Amino acid sequence: MDQRLTEPFAHQGWPPCCPATWRLAQRFGTLPTPQEQFKMADAKTAVNPMKELRIEKLVINISVGESGDRLTRAAKVLEQLTGQTPVTSKARYTVRSFSIRRNEKIAVHVTIRGPKAEEVLERALKVKEYELRRRNFSVTGNFGFGIDEHIDLGIKYDPGIGIFGMDFYVIMGRPGMRVARRKAKTGRVGFTHKVKPDQTVAWFKQRFDGIVSR
Numbered sequence: 001m002d003q004r005l006t007e008p009f010a011h012q013g014w015p016p017c018c019p020a021t022w023r024l025a026q027r028f029g030t031l032p033t034p035q036e037q038f039k040m041a042d043a044k045t046a047v048n049p050m051k052e053l054r055i056e057k058l059v060i061n062i063s064v065g066e067s068g069d070r071l072t073r074a075a076k077v078l079e080q081l082t083g084q085t086p087v088t089s090k091a092r093y094t095v096r097s098f099s100i101r102r103n104e105k106i107a108v109h110v111t112i113r114g115p116k117a118e119e120v121l122e123r124a125l126k127v128k129e130y131e132l133r134r135r136n137f138s139v140t141g142n143f144g145f146g147i148d149e150h151i152d153l154g155i156k157y158d159p160g161i162g163i164f165g166m167d168f169y170v171i172m173g174r175p176g177m178r179v180a181r182r183k184a185k186t187g188r189v190g191f192t193h194k195v196k197p198d199q200t201v202a203w204f205k206q207r208f209d210g211i212v213s214r
Contacts (some may be wrong), residue, residue, distance in 0.1 A: 033188060037110045049175065049207025053203045056173035058117035061109040062166045062208065073161045075108045077150050082120060086110045122167050122208070130210040134201075137212075142168040143204070172200050186212075 060082065062074040071088070078086040089107040091100050100106060112120055127147050137143045146167045151157050172195050179187035204210045 003179065004201050028101075045111045051174060053172055053174060053199060055117050055121070056113070056171045056177075058112045058121055059109055059171070060084040060112070060120070060166055061107060061169065062163075062164050063089075063107040065106050067105045071105060071108060074164050076161055077164050077166075078108055078110045080111055080155055081153060082110050082116070084110050084112065121168065121170060122176065123153050124206055125210065132204070132210065132212055133192070134212055134214055136196045137200055139197060141172050141197055142170060143172075143200060172203070 005168060020078060064070045064074050075086045075088075078084075085114065086108040088105040089109055091104045091106050092100055094102045102108065124145075124147060128145060132143065132145055136145050144167060146165060147153070148165045149163050151163060151164060157163070174195065175195060176193065178187050179185075180189045203211050205212065
């Protein structure tokens with residue numbers, strides 16, 4: 001190593017023993033103490049990009065309980081809100097007390113991903129005043145809630161459509177969790193990488209400055 005480069009650090013017992021120490025000296029202008037090097041290492045490992053929580057998808061569902069005109073109007077509400085074409089859901093069982101037949105279309109839902117999902121979720125949480133209950137969070141780290149009137153989301157009231165309530169389901173995830181869902185070379189997500197309810201609660205409080213009550 002060039003003697004001219006090591007002269008400024010001669011009083012610290014230089015020259016360095018490895019290139020990594022030399023890069024630290026170039027960055028800070030002095031040689032960090034071992035304690036400072038340990039702190040920098042801890043800070044680097046504390047922020048792991050693979051552990052960062054993110055919204056995988058947002059599912060909005062309107063359950064009408066019957067097919068026909070009301071189901072069509074509910075689909076229009078979701079289309080106005082998201083700009084996407086909703087998908088109909090069928091009943092799995094026959095419920096005579098509610099006049100529901102098996103395989104009858106009784107609900108509509110839409111799935112949103114990316115920045116659009118965060119935008120719509122922000123509008124929905126604003127209606128709830130950013131306050132959820134602990135029971136809104138599932139053991140798998142996801143959470144959901146409902147609103148009573150879709151016009152609270154900023155959609156103009158249309159007498160021909162009416163007013164519908166809807167449910168919001170937020171599926172959380174981390175980078176790398178796709179290995180459990182892909183078809184080829186399916187893997188298993190480790191326990192430490194799975195999303196825990198307490199982690200989602202902390203993310204909700206930090207991301208939206210929200211309140212979680214009992």
